[in-house]
Amino acid sequence: MSIADIRKDYRQASLSEGDVQADPFAQFGIWFQQALTADAAEANAMSLATVNAQGRPSSRIVLIKEFDERGFCWFTNYDSAKGADLETNPHAALLFFWTALERQVRIEGRVEKISAEENDSYFFSRPLGSRQSANASQQSQPVAGREVLEQQLQAVIAQFGEHPPRPKHWGGYRLIPERLEFWQGRASRFHDRIVYTRNADHSWSISRLQP
Structure with a gap:
């Protein structure tokens, strides 16, 4: 068609x-x-x-x-x-x-x-994962690869645990x-x-x- x-x-x-x-x-x-x-x-x-x-x-x-x-x-x-x-x-x-x-x-x-x-x-009020990712991502900025994003997320988790602040x-x-x-x-x-x-x-x- x-x-x-x-x-x-x-x-x-x-x-x-x-x-x-x-x-x-x-x-x-x-x-x-x-x-x-x-x-x-x-x-x-x-x-x-x-x-x-x-x-x-x-x-x-x-x-x-x-x-x-x-x-x-x-x-x-x-x-x-x-x-x-x-x-x-x-x-x-x-x-x-x-x-x-x-x-x-x-x-x-x-x-x-x-x-x-x-x-x-x-x-x-957002789920924990969404609050963590908001801290980890520099939205719209270039990144070398997915692994860099994952490293940024793990760094946020290590720093703030279950209590990430609002950026x-x-x-x-x-x-x-x-x-x-x-x-x-x-x-x-x-x-x-x-x-x-x-x-x-x-x-x-x-x-x-x-x-």
Whole structure:
């Protein structure tokens, strides 16, 4: 089969202006819970797109760890490539794609670091191995081989045992959305697209986009 012939017709559901909540965070919460209930693979995985100082975009998969009316949070190494991008350009885009429900959510906005208290709260709730590896890895930096990584990890274990600290360069970001799009796949690529746009008074406008 040719790649050009690979396609799936989406027929599970529809989405209208009357279906959605007035608050985009409430609407996201409904869809996120439905993705969990449907046992969608890696329902908490999202693509994070950033832009570097040269204006070149890059994207990667990260895991959402919290969302509320303030925004959408994930955690990483602040010295990583995405951290460097966000230091230069504190705007980003998130994308959730739940194939089991034939849905996407696109989120765009400004990014800020969260507080040290929030960082500590999440870091010390993580499994021990994750806390150790956060100390051992200089994320996005070149390394001579896997054996060097293993040596760095063993050095952290020897130094801190079961009580590794939160590295100062490790923490969370929160994307404060300015635009959210809820995309429901429909037959013959005639999809439903409902968009929330933040107004100057922080209220939300809802509109439909053509597919």
